[in-house]
Amino acid sequence: xxxxxxxxxxxxxxxxxxxxxxxxxxxxxxxxxKGFIPPGGKVEFPESIVDGAIREVKEETGLEVRNLIFKxxxxxxxxxxxxxxxxxxxxxxxxxxxxxxxxxxxRLVWVDIEEAKCLPMQKSxxxxxxxxxxxxxxxxxxxxxxxxxxxxxxxxxxT
Numbered sequence: 001x002x003x004x005x006x007x008x009x010x011x012x013x014x015x016x017x018x019x020x021x022x023x024x025x026x027x028x029x030x031x032x033x034k035g036f037i038p039p040g041g042k043v044e045f046p047e048s049i050v051d052g053a054i055r056e057v058k059e060e061t062g063l064e065v066r067n068l069i070f071k072x073x074x075x076x077x078x079x080x081x082x083x084x085x086x087x088x089x090x091x092x093x094x095x096x097x098x099x100x101x102x103x104x105x106x107r108l109v110w111v112d113i114e115e116a117k118c119l120p121m122q123k124s125x126x127x128x129x130x131x132x133x134x135x136x137x138x139x140x141x142x143x144x145x146x147x148x149x150x151x152x153x154x155x156x157x158x159t
Contacts, residue, residue, distance in 0.1 A: 072138035
């Protein structure tokens, strides 16, 4: 890559909120990101990644979370478009507050973890979903083929 080439970096978070055998999911039914997803979103500059995760959970659910457990990184790379999106994934069992009555991203539902595995989810969420509940951390690297408009390589590492 030459000095003139620029890579677009974007940082995102996901925070799985767990209460016993249940997790909080958003039934998101708008734009290109339909399906059941955990709360999360873009990290705003100059906030820290953890602060971004905490803020996103509050904005999308109304809950205040703390004691986030880092679970792993999900990375999307498009070599042609020069995009690199890094999604930092967290789990928490420490929360307080009341769920929003009119959440901005979709209906909020508490779902049994095993039942959640059968819900419609985006491929990227489904791929990492079980890893939130395993010991250790994960790194998932996905390379996008811009010409075929599909994933070309997927690399998963557990630590």
